[in-house]
Amino acid sequence: MSLFDSFAMVDWSGGNDTGPTPRKDAIWACVVRDGKVRALDYLRNRVVAETWLRDLIETELAAGRRLFLGFDFPFGYSQGFTEAITGHDDPLALWDWLETQVEDSPNANNRFDLAGLINSRFGGKGPFWMNALRRDIDGLPRTKQDYHNPFPDRRAVETRAKGSFTCWQMAGAGSVGGQVMMGLPVLSRLRHAFDGKVAVWPFQPLDKPVAFVEIWPSLNLGSAPPDQIKDAWQVEQVALTLSRLSDQELTEQLDVSAPEEGWILGVPQDRPNIAPPPLRNDCFALPAGVNWTPVDEALALLQSRLHPVTGIETVPLLQSVGLVLAEDVVAKRSNPPQPNTAVDGYGFAGPAADGAQVMPLTEGRAAAGIPFDGQVPPGHALRILTGATLPKGVDTVILEEDVTLKDGHIAFRGPLKKGANTRRAGEDVVEGDTALSARRKLTPADMALLSAVGIAEVPVHQALRVAVLSTGDELVELGDAAGAGQIFDANRPMLMSLIGRMGFVPVDMGRVEDNRDALRQRLDEAAAQADVILTSGGASAGDEDHVSALLRDAGAMQEWRIALKPGRPLALGMWSDTPVLGLPGNPVAAMVCTLIFARPALSLMSGEGWVEPQGFEVPAAFEKRKKPGRREYLRARLRDGRVEVFHSEGSGRISGLSWAEGLVEIEDGARHIQPGDPVRFIPYGSFGL
Incomplete structure (x- = not known):
């Protein structure tokens, strides 16, 4: 089966409606299938173009065809911009943000005002430049005089692609800034309109029926024939060329890694020939030669190499809920301790034969906590209430609703089996039996059982204390003002709550800026206060990933590249003999990794053992x-x-x-x-x- 069945190329425009007559600097689109041009369309504005794209995608999906859809504008901005705007490094989050900010109609849009608004967040002198409107716009310079860009002027791919342009220029010759700002909201809407059907290259694996791909025709094509409009000719040539590539050739061109900035199809990447360092000899080390570790293998390694880390103490039963039993608990008393009745009624020596039965009542009654002092004669009955100990001469009880009472006698209709409506002594738990086994996390229901069998104190593991620490210069505490490029710390409140709900004791270690001395001190404090340290952010191998750097310097750190989505490498290490689990900084990945990896690991270290979720x-x-x-x-x-x-x-x-x-x-x-x-x-x- 081919990678794609249909190929389409779109030449975009950030300008206004170009009228009914086909012309240059408009939006042009071409569709090729089976090596033949199926459509070459002039689209006069973005509203018309978006409708055309929706119809194309619907048609291809309905026909069961896989569609390769190319656009000639950047899918991402230079490194750091996405996170500064959205708080995340996911470029698709920026797409969605732009969709909420851009106002667009066939004859007007707010792209220059939005560029000025964004610039104002960074001092008003960049990153965008060139105002093409007659009116001035605060924050958007008309020229590059006094211009300052807080981000790289070009994406990595643009430094390698001769003839490419920067996405920061909003107008003038060679500008693509307007195309990006007016194009990404359209792509965002299409992604959501066809949810689960669209993959964006190179940010996502192309495992969905529609692929959005960044392609710049002008980088590879020369001048158009003199009798043809350049944009129309280029989209046709690109679509035809793509359709003629073999699957292997196309796969090789798509084999690109550019997680934030995106890439231009056809521009080669340098791939250095470099070998990984040897693995360290510590409890978290993976077997030699392992790169990507399957989830099940990672879980098995954690399970085999971790052990309980908490002490054992004896506590009153009422203080033990949520703690883990350190030993089996043996019943000191049977439950129930004596045979008793399960209903309100009348007791006698059973069984009762078929047909009408009449019995004289013995004077008195038996109630819970007030036993009958005496013996019920054969053929007689005794008034008895729920929970009462069965007196001598009683082993069967008839429900009061099934009885007629008159003149000191009862009448009922049999048959009734011997032992009906009664409980045997010890039928639940027998004295000397194991009531609960070690490694059980005690629940409110367990309080009832252990109380019933006479247990006043229990041996338990001390509560596992889990230190939670956030790292990063970009983080701001809730309630404080967030400046440009800053985000509120979402991970720590989430992780603290998760730890508490899982039955462990969260220890709030706050947040630490990207400073190794400060982080080192905070890790020392965490190791002194907790049994396990859980960090978020700084756990990878970048320049500002100080958690992994400090653990590596300490000689006990591993970075497991787990084959998991969402998620990143999981940093595992030891700090002052205290286990450290380094989670991703992204809240979604942090929560998933906590549930899948941290929760069973923490349960094991708490003494409960390895706990797998029920699905x-x-x-x-x-x-x-x-x-x-x-x-x-x-x-x-x-x-x-x-x-x-x-x-x-x-x-x-x-x-x-x-x-x-x-x-x-x-x-x-x-x-x-x-x-x-x-x-x-x-x-x-x-x-x-």
Whole structure:
């Protein structure tokens, strides 16, 4: 099967409506299928173009064809800009942000005003420049005089592509800034309109039926024939050329890594020949030669190498809820301690034969806590209330609703088996038996059981104390003012709450800027106060990833590249003999990694043992194609017996965590899920939340 069935190329424009007559500097689009041009269309404005694109995608999807759709403007900005605007490094989050900010109509738009507004967040002298309107715009310079760009002037790909232009220039010869600002909102709307059907290169694997790809025709094509409009000729040539590439040739060109800035198809990347350093000899080290570790292998390694780290103490039963039993608990008394009645009624020596039965009543009664002092003669009955100990001469009870009482006698209709409506002594728990086993986290229900069998104190593991620490210069405390390039610390409140809901004791270690001396001191403080340290941010291998750097300097750090989505390498190490788990800084990835990896690891270290979440199969209410290689966890919830998934898989969409009620786990292999297919749903409650 070919990678794609249809190829389309669009030459975009950031300007106004160009009128009914085909002309240059407009929007042109071409579709090629089976090596033939199926459409070459002039689109006079972006409203017409967006409708054309929707119709094309709907047509291709309905026909079951895979569509390769190219656009001639950047899909991302220079490194750092996306995070400064949205608080995340996910470029698709910037697409969505621009969609909310851009105002567009066939004859007017706010691109210059928006550029000035963005510039004002960075001092008003950049990153955008060139105001083409007659009126002045605060923050948007007309020229580059006194211009200052807080971000790189060009993306990495633009430094390698001769003839490319910077996305910061909003007008004038060679500008693409207007195209980007007016094009990305359209692509964002199309992504959401065809949720789960569109993948964006190179940010996402191309495992969906529609691919959006950045292509610049002018980088590879010469002048158009004199009798043709250049833009129209170029989109036709690009679409034809793409359709004639073999799958291998196209795959090689698509093999690009550019997670934030994007890339231009056809511009080669340098791939250095470099070998990884040897793995360290510590408890977290992976086997030699391992690069990407499957989720199950990573979990098995954690399970085999971790152990309980808390002390043991004896506490009063009422103080033990949520703690983990350190030893088996043996019943000191049977439950129930004596045979008793399960109902209100009348007791006698059974069984009762078939037919009408009449018995004289013995004077007195038996009630819970007030036993009958005496013996019930054969053939007699005694008034008896629920929970009362069965007196001598009673082993069967008839419900009072089934009895007629008159003149000191009862009448009822048999048959009635011997032992009916009674409880045997010790039928629940027998004295000397194990009531609860070690490694059980005690629940309110356990309080009832242990109280019933006479247990006043229990041996337990001390509560696992988990230090939670956020790192990063960009973080701002809730309640403070957030400046340009800063974001509120969302991870620490989330992780503190997760730790508490899971039954551990969270220890708030605050946040630390990107300063190794300050971080070193805070890790020392955390190791003195907690049994385990959980950090977020700074756990990878970049210049500002100080958590991993300090752990590496300490000689006990591993970075596991786990085949997981969403998620990044999981940093694992030891600091002053205290285990450290370094989570990603992205809140979605941080929560997923906490649920999948940290929760069972913390449970084991707390003395409870390895706890796996309970999942169950339910029909899918969505469609998804997945390539082999990584295990994926989708934010999901149950509705009407089917499981829905959040409309975006982007890890920048924190709202999806709140929207969801659990996760859909999709196995490591390839999968094409269609509505109605069984998928594994793991509710948040299965993680102890």
